[in-house]
Amino acid sequence: MESSIDNILESYKDHGRDSLIPLLQEIQEKEGFLSEIAIVKTGKTLNIPTSKIFGVATFYNQFRFEPKGKNHIQICRGTACHVLGSATVLSELEKHLKIKAGQTTRDGLFSIEVVACIGACGLAPVVTVNGEFHAKVTAASLKNIIESYKVQEEV
DSSP: OHHHHHHHHHTTTTOOGGGHHHHHHHHHHHHSSOOHHHHHHHHHHHTOOHHHHHHHHHHSTTOOSSOOOSEEEEEEOSHHHHHTTHHHHHHHHHHHHTOOTTOBOTTSSEEEEEESOOSOGGGOSOEEETTEEEOSOOHHHHHHHHHHHHHHHHO
């Protein structure tokens, strides 16, 4: 992992602060998330304090600090989904998996990401798992969805 980060950073060594977001995006695209090592090395390359880089990266919800789970769950929090109960669905999902949004289960099987809008308002509330849409999700149907992915792992 470090060598691919080093390769990316090498192409940014003569750049300034204005390259921070594209650089972080490139690292995340390659590595899947922003590790502590990547943030520290980015700071050294761009001569920016690590705290500033972390501040920028935490401000934008596009950045992750843990690898995605094998089954990456996105829960829509757009207006239609919110009105139709996505907050309850998110809460139930976090309880069921014993993680919070932005985290990955210890076994690496599931991760949760909250997104502003999936663009399927007529199906609200919507959850995707690895890009597969699940419509009109309720707390009860959510458990069945999660269990179906667990079963797939056991096969």
